[in-house]
Amino acid sequence: MSERTDIPKPEGEYFESERFGGLSILLALVAFVAIVLSVVGAVIDTTQFAHSWLFAFAVFFTLCAGCFFWAIVHFAVDAEWTVVVRRQLENIAVLMLPLAILFIPVLVLRHHLYEWMNTPVGADPVLDSKRQYLNWNFFLIRAICFFLFWIVASQLLRRLSILQDKDGNPAFTLKLRKLAFVSLPLFAFCLTFGACDWLMSLNYKWFSTMWGVYIFAGAAGSSMSLLVLVITALRKAGYLKDVVTLEHYHIMGKWMLAFSVFWAYIGFSQYMLIWYANIPEETQYFIARNTESWWYLSLLLVLGRFFIAFGILLMRFVKKNPGELAGIAIWIICMQILDMYIIVLPALHGTGVHVSVWDFTSLIAIGATLAFIYLRIVGRSSMFPVRDPRLIESLKLVN
């Protein structure tokens, strides 16, 4: 029922990689320097570096996994509005392949991260009762399986979607839907157990049954924020001007709002049940994070990730203003970084915040590497699926 008549050309829009050659070289340079510094850090301050790297990995892993989630949900529920922004979700999701390579330092430095790997059999009955799950061989096999799934599924997702750009055959949509149905439960499985393996087992005595959902909630909200940022940046560069409208921004803003609430709901449920039951092996996690200087960061996380984000996103005009929504998106991603920091670093500095230079070099190393690869990927296909059967409906979106 909209009055839109300016349907984009069937050739689609292409990112001119040459135009951003300078940015690409800069990112490569930054990534190279940061990786060299990281190697130095790994040698001179191994334990601190291992935690910093795991923290940085967790930030970018959750962002990419979240984008993969949104892409498969799009096909599983046959969504309309996502069509115009979907290609960017696919482009970010395929970054799982470089992420798998960037995960190798965690495997190499495992003895500095995971206490249970150094504890001999028989030393701790609590650990011995968990040995069938927490042992190095199984840990490695699981990590390989998880990444194998994410790499295969994200690559397949993007390949099939790009093939459809050529002829617009709706059979690809049906194939992708089947892929999405298979991927959804596998995604939930891999994310939950990945989160338990890599983050929860930093303290093998602690456990939370809501851990997987908690990580997912943060991942989905922050990756939607990342999508807003990527789309806004592309529009600033002059792309997708006629394709993505304020209506799309409005929906992305609604999802950011929804997942701010969902994150708070899950995070609070996890906290309240442990706080109320008051069992030492469960409360130790929050005692470390709610005492000394960690308390201020935990407070900032609760205020920033929920109360501030929720209060601002509740207003409709913010969601319909790309500039303001991008500002909130940056804020939410900063909060996601803080969330991962509070999860990983207290495992090392239980007595208080100890900011290290390797926290920053790790973040920059992984971030710049992925941004560089993203710039290489984004130019290889049209910036939106030009022959998707639901493209017109997505363009005419009104909500």
Place this chain on the structure above:
Amino acid sequence: MRTPSGHKVYAMAAEYPTPHALYEAAKAVRDAGFKRWDVYSPFPIHGMDDAMGLGKSWLSAVVLAGGITGLLTAVILEFGPSWILYPLIVHGKPYTWRTVPAFFPIMFEATVLFSAFAAFFAWQIMNGLPRWYHPMFNWERFKRVSNDGFFLAIEARDPRFTEIEARELLERTGGQHITIVHED
């Protein structure tokens, strides 16, 4: 305004064959500057609020007020007795403001409950409900509105309403079965 036979006039109404025709007609009526008029259809039509020139609804503000009322109610009813009036140690938990995690679920529920009440009642009032009878049903054809009829009515209480102008406008936009609808 009354008809020659003495009936009070409610509106000048017309039927449209398709949702699209109704949508286009709504835009024409909006541009003609009428304020008191409405469209009727069996299902919601996308973009109709823009076509009718309706601004943002006040409902969200009322719901926000309801939510804040609910939150404050829960805060007072929980902290009042447990922190100020009868401070007791329950389950080994503190009885200062630090016991707030135990109170959050109730705060959340009360916020949701009061928001829902505010939304329900404000929505009823904004739609002029409850009412026993709507004047549009004085028109026999209007009974199809819940089946396959698309209607537009320009109400007589609109300051710009004249019988001739309203009829002309409805004719120009492709309205069929144009008629005067009586108030009673």
